[in-house]
Amino acid sequence: MFRFAPETTPDQIELMVEGLRSLPGHIPEVRAFTIGRDLGLREGNWDYAVVADFDDVDGWRVYAADAVHQQVIAEQITPIITERTSVQFEW
Amino acid sequence: MFRFAPETTPDQIELMVEGLRSLPGHIPEVRAFTIGRDLGLREGNWDYAVVADFDDVDGWRVYAADAVHQQVIAEQITPIITERTSVQFEW
Numbered sequence: 001m002f003r004f005a006p007e008t009t010p011d012q013i014e015l016m017v018e019g020l021r022s023l024p025g026h027i028p029e030v031r032a033f034t035i036g037r038d039l040g041l042r043e044g045n046w047d048y049a050v051v052a053d054f055d056d057v058d059g060w061r062v063y064a065a066d067a068v069h070q071q072v073i074a075e076q077i078t079p080i081i082t083e084r085t086s087v088q089f090e091w
Numbered sequence: 092m093f094r095f096a097p098e099t100t101p102d103q104i105e106l107m108v109e110g111l112r113s114l115p116g117h118i119p120e121v122r123a124f125t126i127g128r129d130l131g132l133r134e135g136n137w138d139y140a141v142v143a144d145f146d147d148v149d150g151w152r153v154y155a156a157d158a159v160h161q162q163v164i165a166e167q168i169t170p171i172i173t174e175r176t177s178v179q180f181e182w
Contacts, residue, residue, distance in 0.1 A: 001092060001178055036180025041148065042155070049178035051142055057132065064133070085176075087092055087140035089127025 002048040003083040012080045013037070013048075019072035020050060027066050029059035046083065060088055093139040094174040103171045104128070104139075110163035111141060118157050120150035137174065151179055 004013070017035065024033040032053035038045045054060045063069060077084075095104070108126065115124040123144035129136045145151045154160060168175075 001176060034180075034182040036178070036182050038178045038180060039148065041151070041179050042177065044176065046176045046178050049180050057130065060132070085092060085135065085137045086133065087127070087129045087137055088132050089125075089129060089140055091125040091127050 001046045001050075001085055002077065002081045004047045004080055005082050008080040012076075016048075016072070016076040016080065019076040023063070023066070023069055023072070024052075026068055027063050029054055029062045031055060031059070057088075057090075092137045092141075092176055093168065093172045095138045095171055096173050099171040103167075107139075107163070107167040107171065110167040114154070114157070114160055114163065115143075117159055118154050120145055120153045122146060122150070148179075148181075 020035050024030040030052055032051075034051045036049060038047050038049070052060075052063065054063065111126050115121040121143055123142075125142045127140060129138050129140070143151075143154065145154065
């Protein structure tokens, strides 16, 4: 989950979304991938969520280390967010 | 996503998990429900995640307002967490 910096523009968010959307087609270890902007239904929410499913931890490791993913993080995500957190869990 | 207070015990977490797991069977609007504790693979992660799918915003509203859910939040979640955030998104 991300929280956007207040000065973030719609164009910057669209570029981030394009970058994120490119990942499942590029990283076969990604089994499911849903992303989206907060709908504004609830106080205290953050701004954006990414939910990615993998068969196992190794699949996640491939995704986490992928060079294109790292480029999206460095160029399209990090510059526009003030907070980021994640949880990896098995189910 | 939640971050647990440092003094949280395994028993308290187990009670929270039991409370959460009771929700999909009790609230038919919940279409998918995956929860789990962070695996500790990454620095800066939070401790627990809940991912719930609904057909639409109205389904989420039923879940959010449900009395049993509210009781789980008040009795099993709020007492053991220091931070909580969420994102509701359409996909």
